[in-house]
Amino acid sequence: MQSEIRKKLLDAFTNAGEIFLSGQHLAELIGCSRTAVWKHIEELRKEGFELEAVRNKGYRIVKTPERITADEIRLGLATNFIGRNIHYEESVESTQKIAHRLSNEDVPEGSVIIAEEQLSGKGRMNRAWHSPKYSGIWMSxxxxxxxxxxxxxQLTLLTAVAIVQAMEEETGLQPVIKWPNDILLNGKKVTGILTELQAEADRIHSIIIGIGINVNQKKEDFPSELQEKASSLFIESGKLISRAGLIRSIFKHFEKLYLLYLEQGFFPIKLLWEGYAVSIGKILKARTLTNVIEGKALGITDEGVLKLEDRTGVVHHIYSADIEV
Amino acid sequence: MQSEIRKKLLDAFTNAGEIFLSGQHLAELIGCSRTAVWKHIEELRKEGFELEAVRNKGYRIVKTPERITADEIRLGLATNFIGRNIHYEESVESTQKIAHRLSNEDVPEGSVIIAEEQLSGKGRMNRAWHSPKYSGIWMSxxxxxxxxxxxxxQLTLLTAVAIVQAMEEETGLQPVIKWPNDILLNGKKVTGILTELQAEADRIHSIIIGIGINVNQKKEDFPSELQEKASSLFIESGKLISRAGLIRSIFKHFEKLYLLYLEQGFFPIKLLWEGYAVSIGKILKARTLTNVIEGKALGITDEGVLKLEDRTGVVHHIYSADIEV
Known part of the structure; x- marks a missing residue:
């Protein structure tokens, strides 16, 4: 109930933009007392929001907090279900672990777990993912x-497209996708995606997409062994990026692509994906569970499977592999 | 450490059979004090084991407890890893839920969760499964x-074969398998299998196989709406069946089949499965997620997929469906 009022309050400020909203007007809009409005505004201030209050005009939001808060993400969120239910944590082992637990408790589709810090974030094949406090986006x-x-x-590829579109919109940078799940800037990794699932043998219960984005780290914030391989949006653009703004943009692009996918299948996503893919036409080395295949990347199939042509002209379909360019 | 001694003690009694084992001999065999042996024997008695003690000869087990205990299952267990780590509970929501949690905590392969009762046991597609206390086998x-x-x-089909083999061995009954996951006696369901998995998009973390077997229920123990559709081994054989004995036998047959499967693939399992399948050659109605197909069951493919031939001679491959005979 509390958080319902908070959501409505932020929706009202989102819609109002620069316009002041009076306490009376907000109380009527939300359906609560003026005292309740006042109480929630005080709580927003405690979270780091700055609100301007002018006698006989009312309130407006002039500055959002440094750290991400669920409320800041909600302020201006343009989706129907993606990111509408936000589970926010200061510090966690891994957002994927929490998401697996919550997905068993029947939270609504599009629910998201966001943390300021992960103590043992994981990438594909159980590899560690470095997730320091306040500087990246770590969410599931x-x-x-x-x-x-x-x-x-296919949902890994769809997610990569949504993130690239959001990065272009929010930063002006032009990231590229390395099959299957990395996003690169200047050849360095700025984003990893980990798609996991819970299923019956023949039916999906839930898919949990882990997203790790290096946003505002400086070069010296990376462990030395990562400095040559990883980068951040700040390093590449020279600007501090609003994490909440980028998250909202990802949710917006993701929801649009996901609805398209559910209606029309993977083909339209494939076309978008190919526009951002870096490795097509290049010679790659693919390490699968059982062997190593070297060949020219021809693209992906209509199902999202990588096609590699080896020296003898044989085309291999790669469902799962580590790729070296 | 405690449970290590307990395991060794039960292994010793298993190997000894009718022969008495002295406290001194047991202490040497296990590598602990005679006091420790005596303490563990007292605990076995508290769990419901009856031990005969004869001066100058030692101990032997003459009766095992009514309820299943992890110790009773271990007594005589002939496997290397299936069922070697047993997590036993008196009453749970569902053994699958516990198994999902434990599988994230890196318990060894072959670990099993057994409960005397499930308050909300589940079958395929989230259907309820009736799991009353002390009368069935509810495990994951x-x-x-x-x-x-x-x-x-394929692991659903493999599990069905292991259970049928164990039932034949322990009860003399001749159950049949209905594709994909039911075991029937006299056309009534005595067992359901639910295979679930946790995975990355392209790699399995763990498979969790839920098994529900109606063992010692009387007809009136079933809710009235189930009495025409479900039965138990007791109803069909007229004998009370040792649940621990049946569990041990399932573990033994499962381990043998599973190792064969990992080495040689599904084909040898397919041959065994076909020997127990009830629906081959019959007219079936298959309800899939998207439509209903009626046709003659031709068998399963080398991958375990059901083949149905409709009236026009077209053969449909059914990956997932509800079947009506």
Missing amino acids: LILRPNIPLTNAP | LILRPNIPLTNAP
Whole structure:
């Protein structure tokens, strides 16, 4: 109930923009007392929001807090279900772990777990992912699509497209995608995506997409062994980026692509994906569970599977691998 | 450490059979004090084991307890890893839920969760499964095979074969399998299997196989709406069946089949499965997520997929469906 009022309050400020809203008007809009409005405004201030208050005009938001808060993300969020239910934590082992637990408790589709810091964030194949406090986006998104198990990897590619679109919009940078789950700037990794699922043998319960984005780290914030391989949006653009703004933009692009995917399948996503893919036409080395295949990347199939042509002209379909360019 | 001694003690009694074992001999065998042996024997008695003690000869087990205990299952267990780590509970919401949690905590492959009662046991597609106290086998098995996601349904078929073999051995009954996951006696369901998995988009973390077996229920123990559709081993055989004995036998047959499967793939399992399948050659109605197909069951493919031939001669491959005979 509390958080319902908070959501409505932020929606009202979002819609009002620069316009002042009076306490009386807000109370009527939300359906609560003026005292309750006043109480929630005080709490927003404690969270780091700055509100301007002018006698006979009312309130407006003039500055949002440094750290991400669920409320700041809600302020201006343009989605119907992605990111509408936000579970925010200061510090966690890993947002994926929390998402797995919550997805068993029937939280709504599009629920998201966001943390300021992960103590043991994980990438693919259980590799560590460095997730320091206040400088990146570490989050997990819960989906419940009615698709076959074999199509789950397509959602990794869809997520990569949504993130690249959001980065272009928010930073002006032009990131590229390395199949299957990395986003690069100047050849360095700024984002990793980890798609996990819970399923019956023949039916998906939920897909959990972990997203790690290096946003405002400086070069010296990375461990030395990562400095040559990883970068951040700040390093590449020279500007501090609003994490909440980028998250909202990702949610918006993701929701649009996801609805398109559920209606029309993977093909339209494939076309978008190919526009951002870096490795097509290049010679790659793919390490699968069982062997190593070197060849020219021809692109992906209509299902999202990588096609590699080896020296003898044989085309290999790669469902799962580590890629070296 | 405590439970290590207990395991060794039960192994010793298993190997000894009718022969008496002296406290001194047991202490040497296990590598602990005679006082420790005596303490553990007292605890076995508290769990419901009856031990005969004869001066100058020692101890032997003459009766095992009514309820299942982890110790009773261990007594005589002939496996290397299936069922070697037992997590036993008196009453749970569902053994699958516990198994999902434990599988994230890196318990060894073959670990099993057994409960005397489930308050909200589940079958496929989230359907309720009736699991009353002390009368059935309600358990979940954790596996970590290195197989593609699409092969997961094969483990449902493998499990069905293991259970039928164990039932034949322990009860003399001749159960049959209804594709994909039911075991029937006289056309009534005595067992359901639920295979679930946790995975990355392209790699299995763990497979969790839920097994529900109606063992010693009387007809009136079933809710009236189930009495025409469900039965128990007691109803069909007229004998009370040792649940611990049946569990041990399932573990033994499962381990043998599972190792064969990992080494040689699904084909040898398929041959065994076909020997027990009830629906082959019959007209079936298959309800899939998207439509209903009626046709003659031709068998399963080498991958375990059901083949249905409709009236026009077209053969449909059914990956997932509800079947009506």
